[in-house]
Amino acid sequence: xxxxxxxxxxKKTLKLREMPTGAGDLADRKExxxxxxxxxxxxxxxxxxRLYAARQEGLIFALQARDxxxxxxxxxxxxxxxxxxxxxxxxxxxxxxxxxAHDYMWRINRAMPERGIIGVFNRSHYEDVLVVQVHQMxxxxxxxxxxxxxDFFQRxxxxxxxxxxxxxxxxxxxxxxxxxxxxxxxxxxFLDRMELPAKHWKLSAGDxxxxxxxxxxxxxxxxxxxxxxxxxxxxxxxxADDKWYARYLMSEIIVKTLEEMxxxxxxxxxxxxxxIPVVLQDLEGD
Numbered sequence: 648x649x650x651x652x653x654x655x656x657x658k659k660t661l662k663l664r665e666m667p668t669g670a671g672d673l674a675d676r677k678e679x680x681x682x683x684x685x686x687x688x689x690x691x692x693x694x695x696x697r698l699y700a701a702r703q704e705g706l707i708f709a710l711q712a713r714d715x716x717x718x719x720x721x722x723x724x725x726x727x728x729x730x731x732x733x734x735x736x737x738x739x740x741x742x743x744x745x746x747x748a749h750d751y752m753w754r755i756n757r758a759m760p761e762r763g764i765i766g767v768f769n770r771s772h773y774e775d776v777l778v779v780q781v782h783q784m785x786x787x788x789x790x791x792x793x794x795x796x797x798d799f800f801q802r803x804x805x806x807x808x809x810x811x812x813x814x815x816x817x818x819x820x821x822x823x824x825x826x827x828x829x830x831x832x833x834x835x836x837f838l839d840r841m842e843l844p845a846k847h848w849k850l851s852a853g854d855x856x857x858x859x860x861x862x863x864x865x866x867x868x869x870x871x872x873x874x875x876x877x878x879x880x881x882x883x884x885x886x887a888d889d890k891w892y893a894r895y896l897m898s899e900i901i902v903k904t905l906e907e908m909x910x911x912x913x914x915x916x917x918x919x920x921x922x923i924p925v926v927l928q929d930l931e932g933d
Contacts, residue, residue: 650899655872656881663869666884668829670892680895687898688728694905695765699733701910702763705819708901709771712826713864714854715836716887718769721826724890725897726767735760738769747788751775751803752810762818772810773823776803776871781863804874811880821880822904824897825872826887830861 648667655661673680698704708726710718722736737758746754752772760766779785780800788795796802811821828836837855840846857864876882883900887893 650883650896650903653883653885653896654881655876655884656878657876661869661872661876661882661884663827663865663884666827667886668827668832669886669888671886673892674889677891681891684725684891684895684898685728687895687902688725691898691901691905692729694902694908694910695729695733697910697912698765698905698908699730699763700912702761702913703818704908704910705760705762705764705766705814706904706908707760707766707768707814707819707821709768709773709821709823710826711771711773711777711823711868712887713828713833714851714857715833715840715849716826716828717890717893718826720890721894721897722767722769725894725901726765729765733763734765734767736767736769739771739774752806759819771823772807773871773875776800776807777864777867780867780871781860801874804871807875808877808880811875811877815879820904820908822900823875823880823882824900825868825882825884826893827884828887830858832888833858 653666670677698706710721712718726734726736735758739754739758742751742754755768755772758766758768785795785799814821837858840849872882872884883896885893885896
């Protein structure tokens, strides 16, 4: 599949069960695509340097997935190849008491990178329409009754679209990625976590219990992506059973986005340029 086949920007409807979860026929090209991933990230690092120098645009990648889909390893294996000086990674856990005392975008806005920085959200503002929707957490929120109406999540979809449009109009790009792991592969990874001592720290009984809500999450993921995929803030639904393939596709997305942004090194400041002859003369006189 071409990269565009994984992209949902409002022009087509996502049916999650029809999307691949593995590399399929491309499994035979694993070594080639792994090499391409490295090449892509070299190119991405070059473009990142320009982005950082220009400071005109910011770029955020928001990663969402089911448990054990590989968000952490994707960040480690792909984004670690970028310059950490111009990279900001933020992991969002369950909101704490302070977070819940504010509007749901409060903690997200606080984590926004400066223009020129690539931000990576490990989970994101979409937790508030995904997990919250599956578990109907909004019913317990300390909000006035007028805010807890039946169209609660449809309003949140609208709010998220408006916010991402606002970012676009203020020099930011948002790219959203959903790692699509299969139920069978998730089970295998959970079993690995139980059997391998080096992975015990990843064990979570709560995560494993969420498997019982597989179909509920599928419905909500599908609804959310269809409602919030836009031209300026698209979703990519990437197969996640083969981690190497998800990493390759992520590297393609990063390069594609940066090349579309086409950042350029800023010209030398006129005042600085005027001083160069004097500085050169001093250097030659040393």
